[in-house]
Amino acid sequence: MLHIDPVLFLGLVMLTAAGLGVLYSAGDGSLPLLEKQGLRLLLAFTVMLVLAQISPHQLYLWAPWVFAFGLLLLVLVLLAGEIGKGAQRWLDIYVVKFQPSEMMKLATPMMLAWYLSERPLPPEFKSLVISALLVLVPTLLIVRQPDLGTALLVAAAGFFVVFLAGIRWRVLIGSALAVLALVPVFWKFAMHDYQRQRVLTMLNPESDPLGAGYHIIQSKIAIGSGGFYGKGWLNGTQSQLDFLPERSTDFIFAVFGEEFGMMGAIVLLSLYAFIVFRGLYIATHAQDSFSRLLAGSLSLTFFVYLFVNVGMVSGILPVVGVPLPLVSYGGTSMVTLMAGFGMLMSINSHRKLLSR
Amino acid sequence: MRASLVAYRTPVTDHSYHANLFRSRAVFAAIISLGLLIALLVRLGYLQVIENTHFSDLSENNRVRLMALPPNRGLIYDRNGVVLAENQPAFHLELIPEQVDDLDATLADLGKIVRLSEQDIRRFYADLRNHRPFESVSLRSRLNDEEVARLAANRHRFPGMDITARLSRYYPHGKDVVHAVGYVGRITERDMDIIDVGNYRGTNYIGKTGLEKYYEDDLHGIVGQQNVEVNAEGRILRVIDKIPPVPGNDLVLSLDLELQQIADAALGDLAGAVVAIHPQTGEVLVFVSKPTYDPNLFVEGIGQAEYDALSHGDYKPLFNRALYGQYPPGSAIKPFIGLGALDGKAVGEHEDVYCSGYYLLPGDDTERKYRDWKKEGHGHTDMNKAIEESCDVYFYEMSRRMGIDRIHDFLSQFGFGEKSGIDLLGERSGLLPSTAWKERVHRKVWYPGETLIAGIGQGFVLTTPLQLASATSTLANRGIREQPHLVREIRNSQGEYSEIVKPEEKTIKLRNDASWDAVFRAMRDVLHGTWGTARLTGYGLKYKMAGKTGTAQVFGIAQGEEYDKETVAKKLRDHGLFIAFAPYDDPQIAVAVVAENGEHGSAVAPIARKIIDHYLHVDKSVKKASQAGRSESSN
Numbered sequence A: 001m002l003h004i005d006p007v008l009f010l011g012l013v014m015l016t017a018a019g020l021g022v023l024y025s026a027g028d029g030s031l032p033l034l035e036k037q038g039l040r041l042l043l044a045f046t047v048m049l050v051l052a053q054i055s056p057h058q059l060y061l062w063a064p065w066v067f068a069f070g071l072l073l074l075v076l077v078l079l080a081g082e083i084g085k086g087a088q089r090w091l092d093i094y095v096v097k098f099q100p101s102e103m104m105k106l107a108t109p110m111m112l113a114w115y116l117s118e119r120p121l122p123p124e125f126k127s128l129v130i131s132a133l134l135v136l137v138p139t140l141l142i143v144r145q146p147d148l149g150t151a152l153l154v155a156a157a158g159f160f161v162v163f164l165a166g167i168r169w170r171v172l173i174g175s176a177l178a179v180l181a182l183v184p185v186f187w188k189f190a191m192h193d194y195q196r197q198r199v200l201t202m203l204n205p206e207s208d209p210l211g212a213g214y215h216i217i218q219s220k221i222a223i224g225s226g227g228f229y230g231k232g233w234l235n236g237t238q239s240q241l242d243f244l245p246e247r248s249t250d251f252i253f254a255v256f257g258e259e260f261g262m263m264g265a266i267v268l269l270s271l272y273a274f275i276v277f278r279g280l281y282i283a284t285h286a287q288d289s290f291s292r293l294l295a296g297s298l299s300l301t302f303f304v305y306l307f308v309n310v311g312m313v314s315g316i317l318p319v320v321g322v323p324l325p326l327v328s329y330g331g332t333s334m335v336t337l338m339a340g341f342g343m344l345m346s347i348n349s350h351r352k353l354l355s356r
Numbered sequence B: 001m002r003a004s005l006v007a008y009r010t011p012v013t014d015h016s017y018h019a020n021l022f023r024s025r026a027v028f029a030a031i032i033s034l035g036l037l038i039a040l041l042v043r044l045g046y047l048q049v050i051e052n053t054h055f056s057d058l059s060e061n062n063r064v065r066l067m068a069l070p071p072n073r074g075l076i077y078d079r080n081g082v083v084l085a086e087n088q089p090a091f092h093l094e095l096i097p098e099q100v101d102d103l104d105a106t107l108a109d110l111g112k113i114v115r116l117s118e119q120d121i122r123r124f125y126a127d128l129r130n131h132r133p134f135e136s137v138s139l140r141s142r143l144n145d146e147e148v149a150r151l152a153a154n155r156h157r158f159p160g161m162d163i164t165a166r167l168s169r170y171y172p173h174g175k176d177v178v179h180a181v182g183y184v185g186r187i188t189e190r191d192m193d194i195i196d197v198g199n200y201r202g203t204n205y206i207g208k209t210g211l212e213k214y215y216e217d218d219l220h221g222i223v224g225q226q227n228v229e230v231n232a233e234g235r236i237l238r239v240i241d242k243i244p245p246v247p248g249n250d251l252v253l254s255l256d257l258e259l260q261q262i263a264d265a266a267l268g269d270l271a272g273a274v275v276a277i278h279p280q281t282g283e284v285l286v287f288v289s290k291p292t293y294d295p296n297l298f299v300e301g302i303g304q305a306e307y308d309a310l311s312h313g314d315y316k317p318l319f320n321r322a323l324y325g326q327y328p329p330g331s332a333i334k335p336f337i338g339l340g341a342l343d344g345k346a347v348g349e350h351e352d353v354y355c356s357g358y359y360l361l362p363g364d365d366t367e368r369k370y371r372d373w374k375k376e377g378h379g380h381t382d383m384n385k386a387i388e389e390s391c392d393v394y395f396y397e398m399s400r401r402m403g404i405d406r407i408h409d410f411l412s413q414f415g416f417g418e419k420s421g422i423d424l425l426g427e428r429s430g431l432l433p434s435t436a437w438k439e440r441v442h443r444k445v446w447y448p449g450e451t452l453i454a455g456i457g458q459g460f461v462l463t464t465p466l467q468l469a470s471a472t473s474t475l476a477n478r479g480i481r482e483q484p485h486l487v488r489e490i491r492n493s494q495g496e497y498s499e500i501v502k503p504e505e506k507t508i509k510l511r512n513d514a515s516w517d518a519v520f521r522a523m524r525d526v527l528h529g530t531w532g533t534a535r536l537t538g539y540g541l542k543y544k545m546a547g548k549t550g551t552a553q554v555f556g557i558a559q560g561e562e563y564d565k566e567t568v569a570k571k572l573r574d575h576g577l578f579i580a581f582a583p584y585d586d587p588q589i590a591v592a593v594v595a596e597n598g599e600h601g602s603a604v605a606p607i608a609r610k611i612i613d614h615y616l617h618v619d620k621s622v623k624k625a626s627q628a629g630r631s632e633s634s635n
Helices: A006-026 A031-053 A056-080 A100-117 A125-143 A148-164 A169-190 A193-203 A214-226 A252-284 A289-313 A332-355 B002-007 B015-050 B052-063 B103-113 B118-128 B145-153 B174-181 B189-194 B210-214 B216-220 B257-267 B304-312 B330-343 B383-388 B392-402 B404-412 B435-442 B448-455 B465-476 B514-528 B601-618 B620-634
Strands: A082-084 A087-093 A096-098 B064-069 B083-095 B137-143 B161-170 B184-186 B205-207 B224-230 B236-243 B250-253 B272-278 B283-290 B353-355 B358-360 B369-371 B379-381 B487-491 B497-499 B546-552 B575-582 B589-595
Touching: A006 A031, A006 A252, A006 A332, A031 A332, A056 A100, A056 A125, A056 A289, A056 A332, A100 A125, A100 A148, A100 A289, A100 A332, A125 A148, A125 A169, A148 A289, A148 B015, A214 A252, A214 A289, A214 B015, A214 B052, A252 A289, A252 A332, A252 B015, A289 A332, A289 B015, B015 B052, B083 B103, B083 B145, B083 B174, B103 B145, B118 B137, B137 B145, B137 B161, B145 B161, B174 B210, B174 B257, B174 B283, B205 B210, B205 B216, B210 B216, B257 B272, B257 B283, B257 B601, B272 B465, B272 B601, B283 B465, B330 B383, B330 B392, B330 B404, B330 B465, B330 B514, B330 B546, B330 B575, B353 B392, B358 B392, B369 B392, B369 B448, B383 B392, B383 B514, B392 B404, B392 B448, B404 B435, B404 B448, B465 B575, B465 B589, B514 B546, B514 B575, B546 B601, B575 B601, B589 B601
Parallel strands: none
Antiparallel strands: A082 A087, A087 A096, B064 B224, B083 B137, B083 B161, B184 B205, B224 B236, B250 B487, B272 B283, B272 B589, B353 B379, B358 B369, B487 B497, B546 B575, B575 B589
């Protein structure tokens, strides 16, 4: 029988359908753009369905290998990566361009869930140190590419596993304070100029209205001018008139906000919340630690995607290059996300089988 | 499958413990997520609801850009419909800075293909600062066909290069009419202070001198505008609405280009001015100042060196002698003094004054001799003979009899000492002295001797060639003084004419109209009499001309100039003046000629004759036009 979670599936279909609609508007009615995205969705749904058929146990068995392979690819990218958009992210494997860092979004939580589920929970100190290493190594490799957005998501995914595994509050707060203390060091040594620039511009976008702040200013105008009811589909002047850069990729939410307004945003965010909460529901009802931790982490990471993207487009977070999940134009992140949902479905549907 | 699941290692001892721990963490995460989601919604609410108006305004400004549609400048025609100022499409070389990698190298390479002056490059860099990177900046204007072809062939080498066609002011007969028509030039910051900047959006040129400046408001037109939808790159996507510009009005001048050219040629190499007026209407037929220059040089901006040459060079071509040149009228003033003396009964028409070659001022103890130009004297001289032969002694006596204030009052009726009111800016008023004037300006009393030399047009008296022509025209018109003007008609874009509104003519009332005839006859004899000072010019005339020669000692504009050794001798020669009108019994044209260093009025009289010859005999259409003008004025 087909392993699938109809509730999650419905939510994803609704979201991706809405995404195609927004993309049609953002791409000035470009059918090739829509076609390409449609093909990607088809691929992504296929990957999701295939993964849903694989039992969590198989995932559990694969976890360390997938992680190791991903790490290897990250190193390869750093050594021989193709320069794309000024950053070494892509690895040209045959005709398909492939981002190993995308893979790490799944491999890292899988690895951590695998590791922690074998240890006593809540995790002991030693487990925490190893977990921290397992998160930091891929994260730093991705930061080096540099791809701050993906690094953030990978780190978040890892962190959520540790958090859901039941890390003690005092340890959590202690490490949080330590990380906070490290921020200035990170700022000074680990960040690229353009990343610092992005943060600075985020703090004061008006300082460079035609340069770095242009994205934020224009997207704020787009969202703000949408009002409560929006300007209507295909009627967003900001987006239709080319004022909004990257409007079919990272800034697509601005197009949505302009055309569908506050009302549309409430509906869209509710849809996302629905998917996230469905994911958390699946996680809490999973029957083993690995499944729980992986499902919980994937669901929360999906939320981080949403929060960071909408936050940056609406000007409360720096522009870090995180797409609006399942809506933004682009292939790799969509496949990764749907693969994640495939795992969730697997966890959910195999649980039923197990409970028999 | 079940077996494999059993093998699934679960070393954790308390399964349900972790399930509960996980549940509490998941709920905590869900609450946090919900909180963050609400934070996002609050942010969106702030942007979309609270600040909606602000962003809507910004968005509206983003989308709709107001673009100016500059009006086409009105054309200028001479009285026969010859175009004197037009708008020609010209090709300009522009660069879009954003698309040029290395500006300096590009400019250097372009300089090998087209002529780029230092000024072009300097202006380019100056303009660069006022443009956004994606806006094209003008580098060279008025490319010739060859340059356009060469640039087009090399276009691939210069990304960001653009050859655009725009309308540019062109003066086909520039040199011939520049002192009347003037020219346009680029709008400077000083211009910006005095114009309605809104109405000049999109316009590069503004009238700088001459009629182009005086009639700027008519010529410019009214700027139009269009609202266009643009993208962030400033490209026009769609025109939303459009208010078309109102083209500037055309000017039809009273000037006759052919006559103008004849006057110009007749003056030859002499510096000076010729002004001819149609007496019954005040229409200016000729308005020449020499040397002249090409106004087309100024349209796109002239180089400093070229400008200095025109401004400070030999005889200063930029100096509008007809309008600004103030010359002592010399003996050309005599008919007016004579008329005043006759009318004021200071002398009878046939009353003799004895001329012994010099004049002694009665009661002057110094016994200073006021000399006549003719050493041996003219003997018994009446009004007719005094004007015909230009006797100085007679006019010393006349001016003594009248006194400076009566001279002032009478002559000012002809417009001496005041601006004629012609439709040009910067006109000088000349100088017609009086005791009050001297008291006011020099804080000194008037000396009787000063009256004598004023009577022969020397001393303080200064006139402009335009004034002289206007006064002659008023004389020819028997005291009806029409304000001289260069523009006959202003024509709007629909082809509707509107006539120039002139102030009402002033009329000089004489006690006895026969005095006009007496002076006219005397002036006729200047050309047609046995001893007339311009009798050589009058020889063989098919019509009767009335005139008066004048000679002015070098003074005025030549004063204080740095003298070039080559020209020093020439520049010390006297200025020759000649005023005339014709035909004598039905005047249709009045002319004033001033030729700097022209030696004597009799030497410049032929210049006036050439103009009048042409006007009265050669060009029938001109005569018709002037008659039409006359009938209009009589309405």
